[in-house]
Amino acid sequence: MIDFERVTKRFGSWTAVDAVSFTVAEGEFRVLIGPSGSGKSTVLRMINRLIPADEGAIRIDGVDIASLKPEELRRRMGYVIQSVGLFPHWTVERNIATVPGLLGWPRARIRDRVTELLELLNLDPRRYRGAYPHQLSGGQQQRVGVARALAAEPRILLMDEPFSALDPITRASLQTELSAIHRRTGTTVVFVTHDMDEALRLGDSIAVMDHGRLIQCATPLDILTRPASPLVRDLVGREEWGLKRLAVETVGDRARRQESVTGEPLAAETPLHRALSEMVARGTERLPVVDGDGRPAGVLHLSDLVRPTSAGTVSGGPAASGTA
Amino acid sequence: MTGVGMAPRDFLTDRLMLGLVVLVALVLGMPSLKPLFATLFPRLDRPLYEAESFVSLTLDHMALVGVSSLAAILLGGGAGIAVTRPWGREFRGLLETVATMGQTFPPVAVLALAVPVMGFGPEPALIALTLYALLPVVENTVAGLDGVPAPVLDSARGLGMGPAEMLFRVELPLAAPVILAGIRTAVIINVGTAAIASTVGAKTLGLPIIVGLNGSNQAYVIQGALIVAALAVVIDAGFDRLAGWLTRWSQR
Numbered sequence: 001m002i003d004f005e006r007v008t009k010r011f012g013s014w015t016a017v018d019a020v021s022f023t024v025a026e027g028e029f030r031v032l033i034g035p036s037g038s039g040k041s042t043v044l045r046m047i048n049r050l051i052p053a054d055e056g057a058i059r060i061d062g063v064d065i066a067s068l069k070p071e072e073l074r075r076r077m078g079y080v081i082q083s084v085g086l087f088p089h090w091t092v093e094r095n096i097a098t099v100p101g102l103l104g105w106p107r108a109r110i111r112d113r114v115t116e117l118l119e120l121l122n123l124d125p126r127r128y129r130g131a132y133p134h135q136l137s138g139g140q141q142q143r144v145g146v147a148r149a150l151a152a153e154p155r156i157l158l159m160d161e162p163f164s165a166l167d168p169i170t171r172a173s174l175q176t177e178l179s180a181i182h183r184r185t186g187t188t189v190v191f192v193t194h195d196m197d198e199a200l201r202l203g204d205s206i207a208v209m210d211h212g213r214l215i216q217c218a219t220p221l222d223i224l225t226r227p228a229s230p231l232v233r234d235l236v237g238r239e240e241w242g243l244k245r246l247a248v249e250t251v252g253d254r255a256r257r258q259e260s261v262t263g264e265p266l267a268a269e270t271p272l273h274r275a276l277s278e279m280v281a282r283g284t285e286r287l288p289v290v291d292g293d294g295r296p297a298g299v300l301h302l303s304d305l306v307r308p309t310s311a312g313t314v315s316g317g318p319a320a321s322g323t324a
Numbered sequence: 325m326t327g328v329g330m331a332p333r334d335f336l337t338d339r340l341m342l343g344l345v346v347l348v349a350l351v352l353g354m355p356s357l358k359p360l361f362a363t364l365f366p367r368l369d370r371p372l373y374e375a376e377s378f379v380s381l382t383l384d385h386m387a388l389v390g391v392s393s394l395a396a397i398l399l400g401g402g403a404g405i406a407v408t409r410p411w412g413r414e415f416r417g418l419l420e421t422v423a424t425m426g427q428t429f430p431p432v433a434v435l436a437l438a439v440p441v442m443g444f445g446p447e448p449a450l451i452a453l454t455l456y457a458l459l460p461v462v463e464n465t466v467a468g469l470d471g472v473p474a475p476v477l478d479s480a481r482g483l484g485m486g487p488a489e490m491l492f493r494v495e496l497p498l499a500a501p502v503i504l505a506g507i508r509t510a511v512i513i514n515v516g517t518a519a520i521a522s523t524v525g526a527k528t529l530g531l532p533i534i535v536g537l538n539g540s541n542q543a544y545v546i547q548g549a550l551i552v553a554a555l556a557v558v559i560d561a562g563f564d565r566l567a568g569w570l571t572r573w574s575q576r
Contacts, residue, residue, distance in 0.1 A: 050482055075484035085479030089497050089573045098483050132573050148483070158482075 001026050002047060002156065002188065007056035009042055009212075016042045018212035019056070026155075029182050029189045031203035033196060033235065039212040040192045044160050047190060048074045060156070075099050078149030078157040078187075082164050084141045086133040092118075092144050093129045099152040117147040120181065139170035146178070150185075159191045163198070175201060196235045200224070200248055208232050220248040246272035246305060254305070255289040255298035265290040268297050276305055340561035347554040354378045354547060361543045373532040373544045382551060385528040388446060388521065389514045392453035396510055400458045401503065404465025405491065419462060427459040431517050435524045449521030449528075456517055457510035464506025468499030500570045508563040515556045519548070529555070 002024040009017040017039040024030045032040040045051040046058060049070045058065050065073055086095050093114050094101075100110045118125040121143040133141055142162060149157060163171040179202060182189055193199055199206045200220045207217040208231070216228035224245050227233040236244065252268030265288040266275055278287060285302040354372070361371035400423065407416040431452050438448030472495050480494045496503075519530030529552050536544025568575075 048482060050478070071484045071486050073484075074482060079479060079482035081475060081479055081482070083475035085473075085475035085477075087476060087480070087494060098485075102484055102489070132576055134574065135576065145479075 001061055002190070003057075003059040003062075004043070005057045005059070007043075007046065007053050007058055009039075009046065009051060009054050015212050017046070017053075020209075020212070020214050021056075022207060022214060022217055024188060024190060027186045027188055029179075029191065029202060029204045031199040031206045032190065032192045032209060033194065033199045033206055034209035034215075035231075036194065037211075038209040040209045041160055043209070044158055044190055044192050047156070047158055048077050048079060050074075071102075075102055075152065076154055076156070078146075078151075078154040078159075080142075080145050080149045080157070080159045080162045082161040084133075084138075084145040086141055086144060086148070088133050090132075091129065092123075092131050092133070092136070095133070095144055096148045096151050098148055099154075103152055105152075113151060114147075117150060120150075121147045121177065123147075137170075139166055139174065142166060142174065146174075146181075150181070150187075153185075155188060157187050157189045159189065161192055161194065164193070164195070171198075178202065196237065197244070200236075200244060208235065224248060243273045243276075246276060251275050251287075251289050251300050252291070252297060255300045256304070257298040259299040260296055261286050261288050261299045263288050265296070266300070268292065272305055275300055276302075340558065340565055343554060343558040343561050347551070347558050350551050350554055351378050351382050354551075361547070365541075365543045368541055368543055370541070371543045373535070373547050375535070376527065376531065378529075378547070378551060381527060381529050381531060381548075382555070384446075384526075385515075385518055385530075385552075385555070388449060388453065388518050388526060388528055389511065392450050392518075393457055393507070393511045393514055395450070395454045396457035396461050397507055399454070400461030400506075400510075401465050404462050404469065404503075408466060408469040409487070416466070420466070423459040423462040426455040429455070431456055431520055432523070435521065439524050444525035446521070446526040448524050449518065449526040452521065453514050453517055457514050460506040460509040460513070461503075462506075464509075465499070465503050468502030468506075469495055471502060472498045501567055504563065504567055504570060508560065508567075511559055511563070512556055515552065515559060519552055 004020055004022050006019045006021050007017060008015065008019050020039070020043060032043060034040045042051055046053050047060075047065075049065060053066075060073075087098070093111075096114045096117055097110045100113060105113075114129065115125045118128060123140060123143055128136070128140070128144075133144070136144065142165075146162070149159075163174050166174065175198065178189075181187075191199075191202060200223070203220055205217060205219055206223050208215045208223070208228075210229075210231050216223065216232050218226070218228075223232060224236060224241070227236060249272050250268060251266050251270045251272060254272065255268070263282075263284070263286075266278060268289055268291045275287060279285060279302055287300045289297045289300055291297040355374075358372040362368075365371050403419050403423075406412040407419050434452035434455060435448050438451050442448045442451070476494060476498070477490065480490045485493065518526075518528050519533055522528050522530035522534050529548050532544040532548035533552075536542065536546075536548065
């Protein structure tokens with residue numbers, strides 16, 4: 001658990017982070033988003049003490065990080081940056097082995113871990129283990145960057161716009177893989193981005209920052225439907241709002257459980273905007289749904305996609321204004 | 325690539341091997357060139373420098389260059405590392421000024437100033453050569469360390485490397501090619517400058533050159549200069565090989 005209590009950071013006369021308090025729960029995927037200069041990266045870099053806080057307290061599992069040795073603190077966390085920062089004179093294997101090496105793991109364990117991570121990030125170990133960073137594409141380099149951050153099985157993973165420099169296709173596949181890794185390992189993730197689509201797609205919760213202050217911290221659904229300020233609404237954007245709204249809920253959330261219908265079924269965890277796309281593609285208004293074990297889990301109707309739910313659509317809709 | 329089993333063509337195009345062969349041949353075989361020099365300079369009574377053997381002159385020359393370069397590498401490299409650390413940053417301007425001054429002083433002036441203090445012999449030469457070699461080493465150490473990409477340093481720190489681990493595992497290996505280029509310049513300059521050190525009584529390959537100049541014996545001058553030149557070529561080619569080895573990871 002990460003706990004910020006009235007944390008402030010000033011650079012000269014400029015207040016980069018202004019009395020920010022928040023908590024990230026164990027295993028949570030927290031996205032920090034905001035315009036440039038909003039203080040989101042500074043917050044991230046304060047968690048591993050790359051930037052020291054001026055005021056307030058940062059605690060991890062109840063322990064004030066100011067009382068820990070910075071190097072030991074950092075070795076317990078993964079760290080991934082936009083420009084990757086692989087060590088160019090080391091092979092992929094040695095790059096990934098950085099933190100286990102610093103922690104003094106036995107050689108055989110490091111070797112096995114590198115193999116495991118390369119497979120996890122879809123890089124063929126035989127082909128890439130001995131390669132140097134300059135021989136890899138940008139996407140492959142960031143895969144190695146993520147593998148390097150995960151090497152020592154950290155309980156916290158810090159990511160500073162890790163996918164911003166990648167092309168859309170590579171970015172999408174890395175987002176999917178990161179989601180899967182997060183689900184599988186249960187690592188707490190703090191992820192900085194300026195891309196709201198990425199935030200909505202990845203985050204369990206999204207913290208919106210502006211001018212060093214925390215504006216809103218909420219689930220993707222609440223960010224969409226109950227934006228706390230015009231800035232949040234602008235970050236979400238008005239274009240395709242309805243599709244974004246659909247994307248933060250799954251087929252399972254709205255399927256009519258007691259019904260059944262024939263046809264190629266959708267998995268319950270499919271986002272609703274995919275379901276809409278499927279209906280258009282197949283020319284149908286009803287789709288069968290199956291759960292994670294492949295058992296029938298009801299039917300999704302076209303009207304279920306547009307019906308107002310308890311979360312509401314009215315107050316947060318793009319046409320609404322002045323609501324908070 | 326080197327040594328036995330090499331095709332004749334490779335051998336002729338390998339600067340290091342060719343230079344070594346020429347150097348050894350000149351150093352060991354100079355006495356047998358006596359008839360040649362006698363023919364070239366018929367008016368000279370003594371067409372071959374024989375006061376000292378060229379073997380011992382070459383070894384002493386190399387020792388002087390080696391010791392002074394090593395001192396410059398340790399002093400200049402150490403100082404260059406120090407001023408790129410957070411605690412030494414303030415001294416960067418001072419260091420660069422001192423190093424520049426060291427090189428602006430003509431070596432002859434340093435030698436002349438050092439003799440009254442230290443007497444004749446190799447000591448004043450060592451001081452002068454070390455001072456002279458300092459600037460390229462300092463400059464390139466600082467430039468090399470400055471040139472390590474910021475994201476690489478950021479992730480090294482973020483992954484939990486301490487200052488020493490960052491310096492020895494990341495910064496120095498990445499700065500090595502640039503630092504080596506500075507050392508190469510320093511050593512090559514010293515190979516030439518060491519010849520001048522014979523004016524203050526250091527035994528180097530400059531001895532036949534200076535004796536030859538004083539006594540209008542061009543044969544002596546040529547004999548000394550040929551070996552100095554061959555030595556410079558060999559050392560330069562050696563550094564070339566070393567530079568390739570240091571950056572072998574970037575050539576895959």
